[in-house]
Amino acid sequence: MTKSDRWTGPLLLLFSLYVCVESTRLGLGGISRPGPGFFPFYAGLVLAFLALAQSLLSLLIDLEKEEAWENWLSILFVVLAMFAFALFLDFLGFVVTAALFLGSLLRGVERRGWLFSLAVALLIALASYLVFGRWLQAQLPSGILGI
Amino acid sequence: MEAVQSIFSGFAVALTLKNLAFCFIGVLLGTVVGVLPGIGPAAAISLLLPSTLRIDPTSSMIMLAGLYYGVMYGGSTTSILVRIPGEAASVITCLDGHEMARQGRAGAALGIAAFGSFIAGTLGVIGLMFLAPTLASFALLFGAPEYFSLMVMSMTLVTYLSHGSVIKSLMAAAVGLILGAVGLDTMTAKPRFTYDILVLRDGLGIVPVVMGLFGISEVLLNVGTSTPQEFLKGKIQGLLPNRQDWKDSAMPIMRGSVLGFFLGIVPGLGTIIPTFLSYGMEKRLSKHPEKFGAGAIEGVAAPESCNNAAATGNFVPMLSLGIPANAIMAILLGALTLYGLRPGPLLISENPAFFWGLIASMYIGNVMLLILNLPLIPVWVQVLKIPYGVLYPLILLFCLVGAYSLNNNVGDVIIMCVFGVVGFVMKKFQFEAAPMVLALVLGPMLEDNLRQALIISGGSFQVFFTRPLSAAFLAVSFLALVLPLFKLRLRWMRSLL
Numbered sequence: 001m002t003k004s005d006r007w008t009g010p011l012l013l014l015f016s017l018y019v020c021v022e023s024t025r026l027g028l029g030g031i032s033r034p035g036p037g038f039f040p041f042y043a044g045l046v047l048a049f050l051a052l053a054q055s056l057l058s059l060l061i062d063l064e065k066e067e068a069w070e071n072w073l074s075i076l077f078v079v080l081a082m083f084a085f086a087l088f089l090d091f092l093g094f095v096v097t098a099a100l101f102l103g104s105l106l107r108g109v110e111r112r113g114w115l116f117s118l119a120v121a122l123l124i125a126l127a128s129y130l131v132f133g134r135w136l137q138a139q140l141p142s143g144i145l146g147i
Numbered sequence: 148m149e150a151v152q153s154i155f156s157g158f159a160v161a162l163t164l165k166n167l168a169f170c171f172i173g174v175l176l177g178t179v180v181g182v183l184p185g186i187g188p189a190a191a192i193s194l195l196l197p198s199t200l201r202i203d204p205t206s207s208m209i210m211l212a213g214l215y216y217g218v219m220y221g222g223s224t225t226s227i228l229v230r231i232p233g234e235a236a237s238v239i240t241c242l243d244g245h246e247m248a249r250q251g252r253a254g255a256a257l258g259i260a261a262f263g264s265f266i267a268g269t270l271g272v273i274g275l276m277f278l279a280p281t282l283a284s285f286a287l288l289f290g291a292p293e294y295f296s297l298m299v300m301s302m303t304l305v306t307y308l309s310h311g312s313v314i315k316s317l318m319a320a321a322v323g324l325i326l327g328a329v330g331l332d333t334m335t336a337k338p339r340f341t342y343d344i345l346v347l348r349d350g351l352g353i354v355p356v357v358m359g360l361f362g363i364s365e366v367l368l369n370v371g372t373s374t375p376q377e378f379l380k381g382k383i384q385g386l387l388p389n390r391q392d393w394k395d396s397a398m399p400i401m402r403g404s405v406l407g408f409f410l411g412i413v414p415g416l417g418t419i420i421p422t423f424l425s426y427g428m429e430k431r432l433s434k435h436p437e438k439f440g441a442g443a444i445e446g447v448a449a450p451e452s453c454n455n456a457a458a459t460g461n462f463v464p465m466l467s468l469g470i471p472a473n474a475i476m477a478i479l480l481g482a483l484t485l486y487g488l489r490p491g492p493l494l495i496s497e498n499p500a501f502f503w504g505l506i507a508s509m510y511i512g513n514v515m516l517l518i519l520n521l522p523l524i525p526v527w528v529q530v531l532k533i534p535y536g537v538l539y540p541l542i543l544l545f546c547l548v549g550a551y552s553l554n555n556n557v558g559d560v561i562i563m564c565v566f567g568v569v570g571f572v573m574k575k576f577q578f579e580a581a582p583m584v585l586a587l588v589l590g591p592m593l594e595d596n597l598r599q600a601l602i603i604s605g606g607s608f609q610v611f612f613t614r615p616l617s618a619a620f621l622a623v624s625f626l627a628l629v630l631p632l633f634k635l636r637l638r639w640m641r642s643l644l
Binding site for chain 1: 321577578
């Protein structure tokens with residue numbers, strides 16, 4: 001166990017209680033005719049029990065220190081870039097979004113030169129359009145620019 | 148005799164030019180994925196899955212299966228050459244494999260890994276060929292209570308055998324069960340936990356979730372932590388193991404194959420744990436256990452055979468019962484449903500051409516892998532030199548495209564991204580993703596069988612304990628849950644002293 005378990009336990013406990021409340025609202029049904037909330041309710045109950053055990057144990061056992069969070073800024077950048085990809089895909093079209101996505105990662109996270117980032121991003125975006133869009137015939141969106 | 152006849156008809160299916168080509172693409176991609184440390188078989192199969200929906204089911208499954216056992220071949224290469232396991236089932240190979248490489252015996256280590264994989268893979272297919280149809284006809288006797296108990300057993304086993312905390316694994320499984328309930332209720336069609344979001348109505352798709360949990364999260368973990376890789380200098384020579392090597396490895400390969408196959412069948416075990424057991428067994432049986440860890444060829448031969456046999460064994464419960472042994476089989480099971488096949492005990496008898504064609508393709512695929520692996524090892528070493536900084540944006544892009552093209556819907560992309568972050572946070576806090584995925588897939592089946600069993604029995608839980616098979620499965624689950632408690636108690640008491 002690590003130090004983080006002191007608060008992951010209570011957090012999961014809260015989540016499980018939420019699931020149980022929602023399941024009751026869905027309708028538990030009787031044991032001879034279980035309703036839609038029956039299964040998630042008991043799964044939530046099991047989770048609640050486990051989370052409680054975890055929370056209590058974390059108070060009793062000596063906890064190890066966990067590894068440090070390195071490069072969290074880069075990781076955040078990558079995550080945001082992925083969500084941006086999802087948001088802009090239908091609007092900008094596949095080729096443009098993919099090129100922007102790759103370029104921003106190469107330039108922003110990997111600190112490659114502008115020219116290298118741009119060239120590689122465009123090249124890969126076009127190549128993957130040919131492979132996925134043309135060869136494998138995936139329906140990729142073309143966006144407002146029509147490409 | 149029936150199996151012999153059927154396998155010939157299977158070869159007729161597998162030996163068409165089209166299926167040979169798909170088999171080749173599968174095993175080739177599998178080897179590449181096995182070699183590249185940043186991407187595992189689960190992510191690769193989910194990536195390829197959307198594009199297989201336009202091909203016929205047999206060819207698709209031939210390719211995806213080839214990818215899976217191909218990974219087991221490729222994974223050893225990086226373990227031996229750079230001490231980085233290309234995928235998790237080759238972790239233990241690092242110990243002796245890399246030590247052999249440092250002593251200038253990289254060729255022999257790579258060679259024995261390839262030959263061992265070939266022998267084990269082929270033996271595994273023979274086992275699969277005879278066992279799966281038998282098990283399927285036996286499983287026709289299963290009712291809802293048996294299925295329920297069997298699924299409970301696979302979930303508890305996967306948590307019992309996980310590396311980390313048992314409580315955390317069980318919590319991951321419970322969260323998986325809850326996530327599995329998202330979507331329309333199968334019996335009443337009432338929406339559950341959907342919050343009026345359209346993409347959630349059909350439930351959380353297994354493919355975007357797995358791509359997030361195993362693909363994206365792996366990339367996020369690797370981003371920035373650029374450890375300079377140490378490459379083996381000089382040429383790799385003598386890929387063919389010598390007479391002494393063969394003498395030392397023959398029995399470990401056989402034992403590893405048998406152990407791996409039978410452990411691979413047990414739902415929940417997967418491929419990683421069998422390799423550890425196989426390594427431990429060889430060390431105990433060896434006349435010179437002190438050589439293990441210092442470059443013993445047995446330490447490469449046994450686990451590398453074991454993971455291939457286990458990978459093939461994993462297909463037994465998936466094809467004959469419709470129950471996945473691990474996360475990858477869960478994806479393949481999802482694929483079967485997407486192709487319009489009905490997984491379960493009737494799969495083999497209803498689709499003989501599919502099943503026997505797949506089996507025959509596995510024989511062929513193993514031969515292809517052996518031929519492919521030995522001469523191409525220098526090429527794989529070059530592949531390893533691609534800087535990760537250029538590779539991971541590509542992997543991410545493939546995942547994004549793959550998730551989108553499942554339903555041409557951005558919703559799946561967002562689900563994948565969310566689970567990428569979830570998987571990353573889970574790894575940071577030492578929660579395992581495998582029990583969660585297994586529970587997510589089994590959850591809906593588990594719920595259906597539980598509710599059916601309760602309705603049939605009129606609300607009595609006795610039905611799970613009075614039917615002998617069901618009771619046996621539950622007894623194993625109970626043991627798997629209780630045994631770690633004793634260990635925990637001991638550790639706890641020790642920590643208080």
